Amino acid sequence: MELTGAQALVKSLEMQEVEVMFGLPGGAILPVYDPIIDSPIRHILVRHEQGAGHMAEGYAQATGRPGVAMVTSGPAATNIVTALADAYMDSIPLVCITGQVATSAIGTDAFQETDTTGITLGVTKHNWLVTDAADIPQIVREAFHIATTGRPGPVLIDFPKDVANASMEWYWPDGVDLPGYHPASHPDPEAIRAAAALILAAERPVIYAGGGILKSRASEALRELVNLTGIPVVTTLMARGSFPDSDPLCLGMPGMHGNYAAVTAMQRADLLLALGSRFDDRVTGKVSAFAPGAKVVHVDIDKAEIGKVRRPDVGVVADCRLAIEALVGEIKAFGSPDDNWLAPWIATIRRWQAEYPCTYDRSESGRGATSGTSRRPTLKPQFVIESLRAATPADTILVSGVGQHQMWASQYWSFEYPNTWINSGGLGTMGFAVPAAIGAKVGRPDRMVWAVDGDGCFQMTAQELATATAERVPVKIAILNNAYLGMVRQWQHMFYEERYSEVYLSPDLPDYVGWAESMGCIGLRVESPEEVTPAIEKANEIDDRPVVIDFRTDSMEQVFPIVPAGASNDDIVTYQSRSGSGAEVLP
Amino acid sequence: MSADQRRYGPRHRLLSVLVENKAGVLARVAGLFSRRGYNIYSLAVAPTDNERFSRISIVVDVESAPLEQVVAQLDKLINVVEIGELHPDEAREAELLLVSVSVDARQRSQVIELVGVFGGRIVDVGHDAITVMVAGTPEAIDDFEDLMRPYGIAGLQRTGRIALPKLDGRSSASGAAAPPVGIA
Numbered sequence: 001m002e003l004t005g006a007q008a009l010v011k012s013l014e015m016q017e018v019e020v021m022f023g024l025p026g027g028a029i030l031p032v033y034d035p036i037i038d039s040p041i042r043h044i045l046v047r048h049e050q051g052a053g054h055m056a057e058g059y060a061q062a063t064g065r066p067g068v069a070m071v072t073s074g075p076a077a078t079n080i081v082t083a084l085a086d087a088y089m090d091s092i093p094l095v096c097i098t099g100q101v102a103t104s105a106i107g108t109d110a111f112q113e114t115d116t117t118g119i120t121l122g123v124t125k126h127n128w129l130v131t132d133a134a135d136i137p138q139i140v141r142e143a144f145h146i147a148t149t150g151r152p153g154p155v156l157i158d159f160p161k162d163v164a165n166a167s168m169e170w171y172w173p174d175g176v177d178l179p180g181y182h183p184a185s186h187p188d189p190e191a192i193r194a195a196a197a198l199i200l201a202a203e204r205p206v207i208y209a210g211g212g213i214l215k216s217r218a219s220e221a222l223r224e225l226v227n228l229t230g231i232p233v234v235t236t237l238m239a240r241g242s243f244p245d246s247d248p249l250c251l252g253m254p255g256m257h258g259n260y261a262a263v264t265a266m267q268r269a270d271l272l273l274a275l276g277s278r279f280d281d282r283v284t285g286k287v288s289a290f291a292p293g294a295k296v297v298h299v300d301i302d303k304a305e306i307g308k309v310r311r312p313d314v315g316v317v318a319d320c321r322l323a324i325e326a327l328v329g330e331i332k333a334f335g336s337p338d339d340n341w342l343a344p345w346i347a348t349i350r351r352w353q354a355e356y357p358c359t360y361d362r363s364e365s366g367r368g369a370t371s372g373t374s375r376r377p378t379l380k381p382q383f384v385i386e387s388l389r390a391a392t393p394a395d396t397i398l399v400s401g402v403g404q405h406q407m408w409a410s411q412y413w414s415f416e417y418p419n420t421w422i423n424s425g426g427l428g429t430m431g432f433a434v435p436a437a438i439g440a441k442v443g444r445p446d447r448m449v450w451a452v453d454g455d456g457c458f459q460m461t462a463q464e465l466a467t468a469t470a471e472r473v474p475v476k477i478a479i480l481n482n483a484y485l486g487m488v489r490q491w492q493h494m495f496y497e498e499r500y501s502e503v504y505l506s507p508d509l510p511d512y513v514g515w516a517e518s519m520g521c522i523g524l525r526v527e528s529p530e531e532v533t534p535a536i537e538k539a540n541e542i543d544d545r546p547v548v549i550d551f552r553t554d555s556m557e558q559v560f561p562i563v564p565a566g567a568s569n570d571d572i573v574t575y576q577s578r579s580g581s582g583a584e585v586l587p
Numbered sequence: 588m589s590a591d592q593r594r595y596g597p598r599h600r601l602l603s604v605l606v607e608n609k610a611g612v613l614a615r616v617a618g619l620f621s622r623r624g625y626n627i628y629s630l631a632v633a634p635t636d637n638e639r640f641s642r643i644s645i646v647v648d649v650e651s652a653p654l655e656q657v658v659a660q661l662d663k664l665i666n667v668v669e670i671g672e673l674h675p676d677e678a679r680e681a682e683l684l685l686v687s688v689s690v691d692a693r694q695r696s697q698v699i700e701l702v703g704v705f706g707g708r709i710v711d712v713g714h715d716a717i718t719v720m721v722a723g724t725p726e727a728i729d730d731f732e733d734l735m736r737p738y739g740i741a742g743l744q745r746t747g748r749i750a751l752p753k754l755d756g757r758s759s760a761s762g763a764a765a766p767p768v769g770i771a
Contacts, residue, residue: 122622125663179607180665180666303662
């Protein structure tokens with residue numbers, strides 16, 4: 001069967017069981033958009049290529065399947081680089097297809113030409129420039145294989161226009177031919193024995209669960225390990241939901257804005273069992289002062305993560321689920337630990353939890369203090385998150401942007417299920433939430449999908465709500481509108497003597513309700529605590545279009561606890577009530 | 588010559604990297620080094636006897652990053668098939684040097700004599716300079732370069748170090764790659 005390169009590409013995507021792709025056509029990719037008309041693959045037409053990338057990320061994280069995005073050459077390719085970098089940092093499987101000028105024009109500074117494979121070299125797991133239409137099925141098969149196996153990540157196929165128009169004899173390859181690619185899978189039994197021995201010898205162990213738990217679908221295995229050993233668990237920003245917050249042994253999020261108990265348990269631990277986590281600087285704080293008394297067992301599928309930041313006592317290069325299952329078997333073989341072996345340690349942690357809970361001053365009722373013509377809202381952002389949690393189903397997928405609202409969402413939402421939390425963890429990409437929520441809802445139409453966004457973030461990618469309306473993707477967006485680039489403001493407050501530089505955005509510009517409505521969404525505004533739950537309930541009832549709620553929140557509110565950048569986690573600063581002693585925030 | 592004047596000190600380690608012979612592979616390797624802040628001291632690349640693969644010999648500055656981390660990151664590149672570290676005691680190492688030396692008629696014979704000692708060849712002769720080619724261990728090349736410097740070097744190009752493991756596990760130096768003059 002003779003096909004054009006473009007037809008072969010689309011057919012290859014069908015062979016990979018792609019059900020949806022996110023994209024925007026243009027000159028160099030035009031040939032591929034023609035067979036799309038006849039393909040069963042759903043195409044979501046975005047308004048900006050970055051949106052296509054983040055939608056594919058949201059889709060991938062909600063479904064566990066690779067996300068697919070397709071855009072044209074030049075500026076379209078550069079527009080999607082941010083999403084590739086984001087996916088690379090957070091190990092999200094993406095397959096991105098970019099158009100490219102004809103092979104004869106490559107290197108001539110042709111119209112809409114960029115060196116896309118060169119530009120994306122450092123932000124993809126691998127990329128290809130297709131030079132022969134006969135290679136297309138093989139490359140597509142390898143692309144999906146690389147994106148989804150081992151440590152997942154984004155890959156990119158750069159597709160010149162003449163290759164798309166060339167003809168080839170269709171075939172589907174039997175497998176991949178990658179002599180240099182051997183992703184880890186099963187753990188070394190000797191390393192597992194050594195790890196189990198360290199675990200059973202520990203008195204103050206902590207499981208440091210990272211995003212690898214979700215990537216390897218290891219939540220059940222983790223549950224079994226915890227049931228067997230009674231070891232408390234911290235779940236990193238990328239692992240929220242991998243172990244339920246409602247479990248008494250879940251200490252919540254560690255790190256810069258982590259719970260006091262989670263941060264301090266790691267600091268005082270004599271053993272850290274790191275499972276699919278990478279000792280990120282936002283978790284460790286000052287590395288030399290991080291968990292100084294702890295031996296470390298580090299399980300990761302990426303060998304380069306073992307010892308990159310902290311040299312482990314036992315390193316296990318393996319799929320997280322297989323390693324945890326092996327550990328469970330090994331610990332059982334040793335003889336399961338006594339029920340009370342960790343009682344003193346757990347009692348200590350309970351004291352920390354009781355003494356330093358994650359807390360905030362309750363919202364005053366009404367719409368806030370008026371001075372002259374302006375009114376300062378007193379609605380607490382944390383209260384909005386708690387109200388949202390209370391009013392939505394347990395398996396709601398929560399998506400966030402980056403900043404204060406993201407930290408509050410992680411702190412005050414109670415995550416019960418894997419893959420219900422989607423955010424930009426490693427790259428910290430403002431503007432992630434709206435498109436990622438759309439991608440998540442496309443992948444999981446059966447679930448309620450809420451995005452919590454900041455007013456700064458929202459303005460970066462809000463145009464994708466037009467996509468959501470046009471494609472009938474009923475996402476719900478809660479803007480915590482504090483009229484500032486809030487996290488930057490907080491740092492200027494704490495570390496730059498309250499000299500606020502270029503952080504004020506205005507609560508009314510743009511008019512978020514009007515903007516939402518102009519894009520076919522329902523727009524609501526909430527200014528007092530009393531209005532919060534009714535507005536959420538109203539939004540939950542709307543299932544035929546997106547909803548945006550503009551929550552006017554207290555701009556003075558700050559994220560606590562905080563470990564100042566570069567400080568030791570021992571120097572964690574917990575919440576200081578502004579209505580209480582008025583104590584200075586920092587030592 | 589003291590140890591710290593040597594170009595290849597203890598901070599330099601040699602990696603022999605087998606890669607798929609595909610477009611852009613060198614850019615992937617070089618890009619990895621630059622974006623992770625690893626320093627390359629020298630790099631030599633050419634196809635192997637199997638045209639599907641090339642071998643890259645990289646001398647890494649391990650003060651910029653632990654070798655283990657460099658190897659683990661390199662191994663993540665899809666086109667990298669195999670990585671070996673070649674320790675100087677267990678490898679035959681060689682490097683090629685082309686150097687143009689400014690010489691008058693009187694000095695020329697001195698230089699030609701030194702070239703002979705190092706087993707090199709005269710590849711070009713001009714009125715006031717000669718160009719010579721020397722192959723040998725990197726240390727021998729260091730020494731030769733040092734000896735040429737007083738005459739005035741008009742141009743110089745070294746290939747960077749290439750190496751293969753020693754056969755039969757022998758550790759004594761012999762054969763073409765052995766240094767012809769006393770090396771500390």
